[in-house]
Amino acid sequence: MTGLIDPGVRDLRAAAEFTRVARFYQRWHGPAFGGVSGATSPSASPDGLAIAFTGEIRTGLEGHPRFRLCLADGNGIRRLTDPESQVNERNPQYSPDGRRIAFTSDRETPGVQQLTVADPVSGRLRDTPAVDGTVEYLQWSPDGTRILLGVAGLAADLAGGEGSGSVVRGDRAELPAWVPEVDSGISGDHWRGIWIYDLARDSVERVPATGLNVWESVWCGPDAVLAVTSTSPGEGAWYTADLRRIDLAGEAAELVHEPDGQLGWPAASPSGRRRAVVEARSSDRWVVAGDVVVLDTQRGTTVKIETGDVDVTHLQWLDESRLAFLGVRGLETVAGVHDAGSGQTTETWSSTATCGDRYPVASFLPDGSAAMVHSSYSVCPELAWLREGQVETVAGLGHGGADHVREVAGAVEPVHWTAPDGTEIQGLLCTPDGEGPFPLVVNVHGGPVWGWRNHWMLGGAYVRLLVSRGYAVLHPNPRGSSGRGQEFAGAVFGDPGGADTQDYLSGIDALVARGVADPERIGVTGASYGGYMAAWLITQDQRFAAAVPMAPVTDWYSQHYTSNIPFFDELLLADGPHGTAGRYRERSPVTFAGRVRTPTLLIAGTQDxxxxxxQAWEFHQALLLAGVPSTCVVYPGEGHGVRSFPALIDQGARLLDWFERYLPVSPGIPTPAGPPAQQEAP
Structure with a gap:
């Protein structure tokens, strides 16, 4: 057993485990410092020869990476803007004629994204008039004369998948330490709206949409936009959003679809005659996977189209009739095209590898080819074309550090098992080299409506850390996960911590029976809903030797009155917080803290x-009162999940040490009593 750290120590920088984890990340990222090591937001050039994208650049293990406008073509990867600049650039989009790339930059004010237009050949930049807020997304008009801008007020909420907190972090650094945080409800800076930039006039104008908060929008013909809207800007209002056509000339906002569930990824044909949107049971904004609803204004029809059992995560009209889509089916990523004229759907690609970030996305051309960021657990992200069902690599982002971490992080395989009620459950299992049984960590995904995919960053960076140290890591996709249809996704609503509890426990049983997992060395972790389940499972079953819930919910009642998404817990629990009984109490881990015997490390961020x-602190206090070893670690400045260095190093060191303390890789080594449980202050 390696030297153990005192879990109550606030500053770990002198600890051997901190140094080991820092070396791991340095070995991983160091060879790529200063270069492009990650990619998001691909945009296909109309001629099919180049891919514009947002490149991720690190210069050290400090803070967040920088994001820059980049281009991948037959000559490799190049940056299109000043490589020495410290700005962040996002959202690249080729113009329809391919002569320009629109993107956003925070060059004027850190964190506030504004529109810039670039010439991809000369590199010449064209600044545009500022909008009131920060630009979150953009889209060229079909004729290339205007650009639609989705703009958020500076106090608007980030979605949980984006880290929570405000769109732009506050100005605390400029204020004395004694100045309080103040909240008085909704203000003008919380709203999201639409602006239009006119290239010929070099002017921007806000689209009037009085009383509507616009979460997403796209062009719907030349004179309107199709938008997902609500009557309040609060993050919880997204769960009740509808679909509207907003006229650019006036304030008309025609309601075109009221969903059964949540909406995402609106798309409209060039003329606006046909519209489409994904309708799904969802737990997070920007994390929407479900059925495709197509509205035909000429025929006056609204239909859910056939997608071959795919939960769709991306939509794009290729022309007036053909609708391209991407999504998930089980553990596969799938692409297809639906012809709205004939009603026929054609699957064009399926793979156990994937593309995109949280969910599959790509940038399609009219011929059906698509630009994507392709990866798997064993394939470092690469800019690639999807053509005629084949992935053609344009430029890989691999380097010596990525090669090393791939070599030490074992292998991944798909697994499936049967829950006690006969439901088949799928998952992905990462195992180190050598023969089992291994100590097993169950890594529960967030949402709960989301799903693990065979992705380069499967399960988070700490998964490769665990596997490199000899742990097997199971990534289950229980009921509630995407990729199995809306009935499967909806099975968790009204029953969180119910039937899905058995999905996890039966998965552990299956791996023990296979000889993969040692039943005496089982741990559990996860973030968000995964953090909730990591806390819940140890109240329901005594088999867990250690638990690390991250960004958890532990008391649904206090969650309702302190979270920015109180509507969601009512939706998930199918109950209300009022009264002394019901699911708010029955499904809260803190209610059953007296049952727990599992040593627990809780991790949270102050800005979540x-x-x-x-939520983490409440469960921690309950465990201490029950005599259970518990440590609570709260990272300043972090939101919904730890995302910046060196906090990631500290988190990795604490997580590894906790599991090594209570389920060591080498069996038979007695677990030390350790120091008494400590409280870790922010």
């Missing part, structure tokens, strides 16, 4: 509005 840090 989705699952506030008080």
């Amino acid at each position: 509005r989705c699952t506030p840090p008080g």
Whole structure:
């Protein structure tokens, strides 16, 4: 057993485990420092020869990476803007004629994205008039004369998948330490709206949409936009959003679809005659996977189209009739095209590898080819074309550090098992080299409506850390996960911590029976809903030797009154917070803290509005009162999940040490009593 750290120590920088984890990340990222090591937001050039994208650049293990406008073509990867600049650039989009790339930049004010237009050949930049807020997304008009801008007020909420907190972090650094945080409800800076930039006039104008908060929008013909809207800008209002056509000339906002569930990824044909949107049971904004609803204004029809059992995560009209889509089916990523004229759907690609970030996305051309960021657990991200069902690599982002971490992080395989009620459950299993049984860590995904995919960053960076140290890591996709249809996704609503509890436990049983997992060395972790389940499972079953819930919910009642998404817990629990009984009490881990015997490390961030840090603290205090070893670690400045260095190093060191302390890789080594449980202050 390696030297153990005192879990109550606030500053670990002198600890051997901290140094080991820092070396791991340095070995991983160091060879790529200063270069492009990650990619998001691909945009296909109309001629099919180049891919514009947002490149991720690190210069050290400090803070967040920088994001820059980049281009991949037959000559490799190049940056299109000043490589020495410290700005962040996002959202690249080729113009329809391929002569320009629109993107956003925070060059004027850090964190505030504004529109810039670039010439991809000369590199010449064209600044545009500022909008009131920060630009979150953009889209060229079909004729290339205007650009639609989705703009958020500076106090608007980030979605949980984006880290929670405000769109632009506050100005605390400029204020004395004694100045309080103040909240008085909704203000003008919380709203999201639409602006239009006119290239010929070099002017921007806000689209009037009085009383509507616009979460997503796209062009719907030359004179309107199709938008997902609500009557309040609060993050919880997204769960009740509808679909509207907003006229650019006036304030008309025609309601075109009221969903059964949540909406995402609106798309409209060039003329606006046909519209489409994904309708799904969802737990997070920007994390929407479900059925495709197509509205034909000429025929006056609204239909859910056939997608071959795919939960769709991306939509794009290729022309007036053909609708391209991407999505998930089980553990596969799938692409297809639906012809709205004939009603026929054609699957064009399926793979156990994937593309995109949280969910599959790509940038399609009219011929059906698509630009994507392709990866798997064993394939470092690469810019690639999907053509005629084949992935053609344009430029890989691999380097010596990526090669090393791939070599030490074992292998991944798909697994499936049967829950006690006969439901088949799928998952992905990462195992180190050598023969089992291994100590097993169950890594529960967030949402709960989301799903693990065979992705380069499967399960988070700490998964490769665990596997490199000899742990097997199971990534289950229980009921509630995407990729199995809306009935499967909806099975968790009204029953969180119910039937899905058995999905996890039966998965452990299956791996023990296979000889993969040692039943005496089982741990559990996860973030968000995964953090909730990591806390819940140890109240329901005594087999767990250690638990690390991250950004958890532990008390649904206090969650309702401190979170920025109180509507969601009512939706998930199918109950209300009032009264002394019901699911708010029956499904809260803190209610059953007296049952727990599992040593627990809780991790949270001070800026998390989705699952506030008080949730971790509440369960920690309950465990201490029950005599259970518990440590609570709250990272300043972090939101819904730890995302910046060196906090990631500290988190990795604490997580590894906790599991090594209570389920060591080498069996038979007695677990030390360790120091008494400590409280870790922010």
